[in-house]
Amino acid sequence: MKTVDISITIGGPQGGGIDTSSNMISRAFAYSGYNVFGVREYHSNIKGRHSYTHLRVKKERPRSLKYPLDFLVALDPDTIFEHIEDVGKGTRIIYDNSIEKSDLSQARMIMKDTSDRIRHELEHSGDLMTVAGAISLMKKKGGIAIPIPFSDIVQKAISGGVPSRYYNTLGAALTLAISGVDVKFLEESIRFVFSSKEKVVEENVSVVKAAYDYCQENKFRTDNLEEIKRTPRFLLTGNDGAAIGKIMGGLRFQTYYPITPASDESTIIEEHEDLKWIASENSKLAKSGIAVVQTEDEISAIAMASGAAITGARSSTATSGPGFSLMAEAISFAGIDEIPIVITLYQRGGPSTGLPTRNGQGDLLFALNTGHGEFPRMVISSGDVEECIYDSMNALNYAQRYQLPVIHLIDKNLANTSDFIPEIDSKKVKVPQVARIVHSPEWRRYSLDTKTGISEFGVFGKDIFWMTGDEHDELGHVTEDSELRDKMMVKRFHKLEVADSEIPISDKAVLYGPENADVTFVTWGSQKGPILDVMEILGKEGKKCNLLYLKMFQPFPSEFVSGILSKAKMVIDVESNMLGQAANVIKLNTGIDITRRILKYNGRHMTEDEILDAARTIMGTSQKKIEVVLKHGA
Amino acid sequence: MAHNFKTDLTVDWCPGCGDFGIVTSITQALTELNLDPRGVVAVSGIGCSGKTPHYINIAGAHTLHGRSIPYATGVKLSNPKLKVIVTGGDGDMLSIGAGHFVAEGRRNSGLTIMVYDNEVYGLTKGQAAPTMSLGEQTKSLTRANIFGKLNPIALALSAGYSMVARGFSFDMKQLKEIIKTAINHEGSSVIDILQPCPTYNNINTMEWYKQRVYKLEDDKSWNPIVTPEDDAKTSGEKFASAMTKALEWGDRIPTGIFYQNKAIPPFTKRLAKNVPNYLEVTPAEQRVSTSDGYTVVDPKETFADKILM
Numbered sequence: 001m002k003t004v005d006i007s008i009t010i011g012g013p014q015g016g017g018i019d020t021s022s023n024m025i026s027r028a029f030a031y032s033g034y035n036v037f038g039v040r041e042y043h044s045n046i047k048g049r050h051s052y053t054h055l056r057v058k059k060e061r062p063r064s065l066k067y068p069l070d071f072l073v074a075l076d077p078d079t080i081f082e083h084i085e086d087v088g089k090g091t092r093i094i095y096d097n098s099i100e101k102s103d104l105s106q107a108r109m110i111m112k113d114t115s116d117r118i119r120h121e122l123e124h125s126g127d128l129m130t131v132a133g134a135i136s137l138m139k140k141k142g143g144i145a146i147p148i149p150f151s152d153i154v155q156k157a158i159s160g161g162v163p164s165r166y167y168n169t170l171g172a173a174l175t176l177a178i179s180g181v182d183v184k185f186l187e188e189s190i191r192f193v194f195s196s197k198e199k200v201v202e203e204n205v206s207v208v209k210a211a212y213d214y215c216q217e218n219k220f221r222t223d224n225l226e227e228i229k230r231t232p233r234f235l236l237t238g239n240d241g242a243a244i245g246k247i248m249g250g251l252r253f254q255t256y257y258p259i260t261p262a263s264d265e266s267t268i269i270e271e272h273e274d275l276k277w278i279a280s281e282n283s284k285l286a287k288s289g290i291a292v293v294q295t296e297d298e299i300s301a302i303a304m305a306s307g308a309a310i311t312g313a314r315s316s317t318a319t320s321g322p323g324f325s326l327m328a329e330a331i332s333f334a335g336i337d338e339i340p341i342v343i344t345l346y347q348r349g350g351p352s353t354g355l356p357t358r359n360g361q362g363d364l365l366f367a368l369n370t371g372h373g374e375f376p377r378m379v380i381s382s383g384d385v386e387e388c389i390y391d392s393m394n395a396l397n398y399a400q401r402y403q404l405p406v407i408h409l410i411d412k413n414l415a416n417t418s419d420f421i422p423e424i425d426s427k428k429v430k431v432p433q434v435a436r437i438v439h440s441p442e443w444r445r446y447s448l449d450t451k452t453g454i455s456e457f458g459v460f461g462k463d464i465f466w467m468t469g470d471e472h473d474e475l476g477h478v479t480e481d482s483e484l485r486d487k488m489m490v491k492r493f494h495k496l497e498v499a500d501s502e503i504p505i506s507d508k509a510v511l512y513g514p515e516n517a518d519v520t521f522v523t524w525g526s527q528k529g530p531i532l533d534v535m536e537i538l539g540k541e542g543k544k545c546n547l548l549y550l551k552m553f554q555p556f557p558s559e560f561v562s563g564i565l566s567k568a569k570m571v572i573d574v575e576s577n578m579l580g581q582a583a584n585v586i587k588l589n590t591g592i593d594i595t596r597r598i599l600k601y602n603g604r605h606m607t608e609d610e611i612l613d614a615a616r617t618i619m620g621t622s623q624k625k626i627e628v629v630l631k632h633g634a
Numbered sequence: 635m636a637h638n639f640k641t642d643l644t645v646d647w648c649p650g651c652g653d654f655g656i657v658t659s660i661t662q663a664l665t666e667l668n669l670d671p672r673g674v675v676a677v678s679g680i681g682c683s684g685k686t687p688h689y690i691n692i693a694g695a696h697t698l699h700g701r702s703i704p705y706a707t708g709v710k711l712s713n714p715k716l717k718v719i720v721t722g723g724d725g726d727m728l729s730i731g732a733g734h735f736v737a738e739g740r741r742n743s744g745l746t747i748m749v750y751d752n753e754v755y756g757l758t759k760g761q762a763a764p765t766m767s768l769g770e771q772t773k774s775l776t777r778a779n780i781f782g783k784l785n786p787i788a789l790a791l792s793a794g795y796s797m798v799a800r801g802f803s804f805d806m807k808q809l810k811e812i813i814k815t816a817i818n819h820e821g822s823s824v825i826d827i828l829q830p831c832p833t834y835n836n837i838n839t840m841e842w843y844k845q846r847v848y849k850l851e852d853d854k855s856w857n858p859i860v861t862p863e864d865d866a867k868t869s870g871e872k873f874a875s876a877m878t879k880a881l882e883w884g885d886r887i888p889t890g891i892f893y894q895n896k897a898i899p900p901f902t903k904r905l906a907k908n909v910p911n912y913l914e915v916t917p918a919e920q921r922v923s924t925s926d927g928y929t930v931v932d933p934k935e936t937f938a939d940k941i942l943m
Contacts, residue, residue: 030942234933235942244937248929250922253712272936273909289909291711291917296737300704303697307677307708310695311918315712333698393929420942424933431923431930438672460675460693461713461918468688468696469680477643477688478696 004034004059004225006179007066009086010171011052011634012075013109014045017168020193021075022053024172026235027189028181029057030420033228037062037529039605040416041634044260044356049109050078052634054605057179059228061420063384063529066608067632071178072143073171077102078110080134081118082634089142093135094174096167097147100132146220148174157210158203169204173211180225183212234421238414241385242344243268244424245392246316247290250431253308253315254292255301260356261415262318262346266292298323302330306339310467312434312459314396316342320412321350321363328371331405335375337467337476338446338455338492340399341406344392347525348412349603358603359413361525361576365584367407368554374489376496378402379554380507381409383528385419391551393429394507400434401502402495403457411576413605414526438462444474448487453494500555508557511564513539513546519619520568522594524550524582526605527574533608534615543619553585562590572618574598574611580627595625604633637671639664641691652803652829652840653682653750657689659806660719660748663813664692674717677706679726681757683750686721700731703738703747710743713918714902717817719746724763725755728784732764735824739793741901742821746813749786749824752831753838760834773836786826787880787892791873796821796895798876800888802847803829804840812891821900828887843887850879850890860895869897 008025012018019040026036037056043049056062068088074080074095081104087093104110104119119129125140127133135145150170154163169190176186186208194200215221236244243265246254256266270292291308295301301317309315319327324345334341347363349355367379378398382391388410399406439458445465447455455474458465466476471488473479513535521531528549535545548564565571565586573583573594578601583594598614600606614628639661647653664674676687680699687694697705706720727735727749738745753766760774764784771778790798797819801809809827816823828847830840850856858876860869876893906912924930934941 027942232941232943234937234940236940240940244933244940247936248931248933250929252917252920252922253708255708270908288911288915288920291905291909291912293707293711293905295704296733299701300707300734300737303701303704304708304711307695307705307710308712308917309708311709311713311716311916313712313917313920314922315708329698330701337695424937426929426931426933429929430927432927433921433923436919459918460695460709461716462672464671464691464693466688466694466696469698470696476694478685 004057006057006071007069008055008057008071008073008175009052009069009083010073010075010175011050011079011083012168013048013078014042014051015047016075018051018053018075021168021172022055023193024169024186024189025055025175026418027192028172028176028185030233030235031185031188031230032181032225033230034059035061035420036418037065038418039065039413041604042357050082050634052079064533064608065530065605067610071175073175075167075171077131078107080131081107081110082114084118084121084134084137085632086634087138087141087143091138091143092146092178093138093143094146094148094171094178095131095135096150098149098151100130100135100147102131104129148214153210153214154207157206166204166207169207170211173208174215177212177215178220178222180222182224182227183208231422234424235418236385236421237264237416237418238382238385238388238410239264240268241388242318242392242410243272245389246396247272248389248426248431249393249396249429250314251316251396252290252313253305254290255295255305255317256319257295257298257301257323259320259323261348261412262320262323262344264415265318265344298326299330302327302341302343306330306334306341309339309341310460312436312461314400314434316344316396318344318346320346320348322353324363324366324370331377332371332373332375333469334405335371335377335492336373336469336471338403339405340403342395342399342408343405344408344410346410346412346415349601355603357412359411359576359605360601360603361411361581362578362601364409364553364577364581367409368585370407376402376404376493377554378404378406378499378552379409380406380552381524381550382414383525383549383551384414385417386421388414389424390429393431397429397432398499400432401454402499403454404495409525411525413576417526434459436462445476446472446474446488448474448491450491452498453491454498496555503552505557505560508552509560510549510551511546512549514544515546517544517546518569519543519545519615520564520571521545521547521574522550522571522582522586523547523574525576527576527611530606530608530611531574534612537612538615550582556585556589558589561586562592565590565592570596570619572596572598572615574606576600576606597627598630599627600630602631602633606630607632636665637691639671639691641689643688645689646685647682648833650832651682652752652831653686655803655806655809656721656748656750656827656829657686659809659813661690662806662810663817666810667814667817669717673715674719675709677702677709677718677720679722679731681723681726681755683721683723683726700726700729701734702726703731703734703745706745707738707741707743710745711902711905713916714744714913715916717746718744719748719817721748721750723755724749724751724753724765724786728764728786728789736789736793738822739790739795742794742796742898743901744820745822746816747822747824749826750829751786751826752829752835754831754834756831756834770837772834774834785880786824788877790824791877791880791893795824796898797823797891798893799823799891800826800828802843802889803827804844805847805889808849808889815891815894819894820896821898828889846885846887847889848886850888850892858891858893860897862897864897869895
């Protein structure tokens with residue numbers, strides 16, 4: 001029995017239904033019992049520029065993506081030109097045969113430098129500057145061209161209308177037909193995707209049937225894909241995961257200013273703000289909800305969430321680099337005033353606007369140092385969709401327990417990852433209730449009489465106390481007293497030590513694989529999945545590997561990290577940035593310098609194959625200081 | 635015993651500062667309204683005006699320069715049962731915080747916003763603030779002001795504030811009444827308070843204002859109130875009259891209520907349409923966990939739309 005491991009990229013113009021198409025493919029495979037893992041790549045553009053979804057289908061849950069592809073599905077000429085590099089031996093290239101003559105120079109939506117690069121490559125291989133030329137080059141790489149009369153098939157299925165409107169469904173249908181997925185599963189997907197529109201469902205189903213017939217007639221179909229018993233699963237993105245975690249974690253106030261790729265999280269929370277969720281033990285609260293407020297800018301977003309936090313509502317905001325930069329001053333305020341607030345920072349390629357829709361991990365050092373002055377904050381990071389859920393719950397808990405700003409890092413790649421989650425465990429993380437009491441007159445909001453640095457929390461609406469951005473006394477009034485200043489600084493930072501001692505190591509750093517290994521990978525964020533897959537492959541080849549996976553950067557688990565790295569034979573740091581920021585944090589905290597690095601900062605997701613290649617390069621050299629920069633990705 | 639709305643802190647404003655009259659007007663208004671001191675919150679930004687919350691014996695947040703409005707909005711929207719007053723200088727509200735000032739007009743969250751208007755940045759030694767007239771040169775300016783004067787009343791009206799007024803810090807009787815009306819007003823209000831800075835503004839002094847201010851309410855026909863019963867024409871006329879009065883500056887400066895629209899629903903009521911029981915069980919007051927300490931959310935039910943069966 002052949003192991004199912006199918007890699008698919010479906011691409012087309014932004015606004016051309018690529019999302020719908022990949023959703024149909026994912027669902028149809030899922031209905032057949034398989035697991036699908038995917039990432040969305042897109043330009044900062046509404047309509048026209050190239051966008052695609054990269055998927056991987058396996059029986060067990062895939063954790064990463066890989067090249068070369070098994071299927072490249074092109075809904076337009078740009079997709080053919082943009083993905084030449086993704087094709088290898090056996091890649092089936094499904095495309096509309098009427099575009100073969102399309103010239104590269106007519107593909108105006110391809111960025112000029114990209115176009116120049118493709119032109120150079122076609123020149124080099126001696127191929128024509130057309131889709132046919134690109135296909136010819138792909139064939140040289142081992143690709144199998146499958147030209148399809150897109151328009152004819154659609155016109156056979158439905159009368160009238162614009163055929164190209166159905167190309168996304170057609171692309172999905174051809175992929176699934178050739179993969180051997182039963183047509184009934186695609187029909188089921190279509191009924192879900194276009195749920196309420198009966199006519200649209202009918203039309204799309206006709207297109208699907210025509211596509212399946214065409215593949216049958218032309219003997220494109222492979223053997224039927226084995227059906228596996230399907231189980232109910234959550235289909236979630238990283239954005240979904242963070243939203244769900246916050247909602248489960250007791251979030252009651254969320255603010256945001258629109259920014260890619262963070263705002264989806266707030267939209268998802270807003271979609272679920274009217275909830276029939278409250279346990280039946282208190283019928284008065286049987287219906288309630290979360291206030292989600294779109295603010296005038298990110299400064300307002302964090303200020304408003306902070307204001308809400310001091311009334312006792314669990315509060316958070318979500319943003320990306322540019323917005324996070326604007327929040328710096330208010331994060332400092334939350335630090336000195338001990339405000340429990342969560343900032344979910346969706347990292348994208350910077351600096352400045354940078355690569356606004358692409359991946360990056362360039363904000364770690366900034367997150368650790370945002371805001372003027374010295375104050376305690378916590379910085380945590382997630383690496384897969386499930387972690388997004390439980391880390392978001394933990395973030396709200398940490399904020400409340402230690403009364404400080406918690407910055408939760410999620411990278412764009414993870415935000416736009418779609419994954420099937422078997423279960424959401426509502427008993428995995430406890431959700432402590434904020435105490436809402438009127439304290440006695442002796443109570444002081446910033447009491448120094450504490451063994452932990454954590455003064456007893458009070459809320460506006462119950463207690464009378466003050467807050468100020470100035471250094472303050474126990475009541476919250478301004479002070480410039482030199483002794484009190486020292487005491488307050490020490491009290492605030494004491495909380496971090498307490499956090500470090502209270503939080504289990506499993507929430508800070510995890511060692512995957514055996515304790516003794518030939519190679520120790522170090523990473524954080526969305527490279528976790530691909531590295532675990534790489535370790536499996538290397539393991540089969542007899543290379544013992546492990547992974548030191550970092551989840552908490554402040555407080556930093558120095559002892560644990562140092563314990564592992566000081567014993568490691570060969571350490572390879574893997575990050576989606578240029579400076580190796582996590583490696584820098586490790587050096588700062590442990591003195592250990594990681595000199596072997598795999599880095600990627602072109603904004604595209606890291607894949608299994610390229611990490612594997614780079615790891616082999618590093619393992620195969622005696623060079624102790626080596627940096628491999630990954631370049632792949634359309 | 636009635637709650638003492640003044641704290642016992644030493645007030646460190648300059649002798650003769652207009653801010654004293656404002657704090658007294660606020661505390662008197664709170665006393666006369668007989669408000670529960672735990673039901674009112676004061677929020678400020680930075681500058682002399684920013685110190686205000688420390689002098690009022692209610693919960694107070696002395697926040698960042700220009701950001702008092704969003705902090706206050708967060709307090710109000712997470713617990714709409716609270717009354718929230720906001721104090722800030724002309725620079726705080728109309729320069730660094732101008733974006734928030736305008737945005738709050740659209741929201742109408744229910745804040746009572748007081749702009750301490752003295753045309754200078756006092757705490758940083760007298761630079762020109764956005765309300766200073768073009769060509770004016772107060773004593774600490776090295777050159778005459780080359781910026782135009784921003785009109786806080788006209789800006790507040792344009793931004794959509796449902797109540798706009800002007801007070802004078804040396805007429806505490808009128809100011810106190812305006813503050814009381816504003817606190818009772820359901821939507822957000824702006825009170826532009828003429829507040830001479832005795833140290834840095836040697837032009838717009840107490841005497842200068844005293845010679846010019848007059849009360850809108852002294853004209854018995856002045857009716858700035860728009861009610862839900864008013865038709866579009868009537869409400870439009872009242873807005874236009876307010877705008878006309880807003881432009882008056884120089885020899886005669888109007889004070890009092892320019893405009894009060896009771897027909898505009900506050901943001902809290904708009905939000906309540908989306909969030910069930912929002913006003914009854916506010917975000918601040920909701921339970922987040924059941925008695926066993928776990929989430930009140932059942933993921934299978936709440937996120938059923940994300941489940942692939």
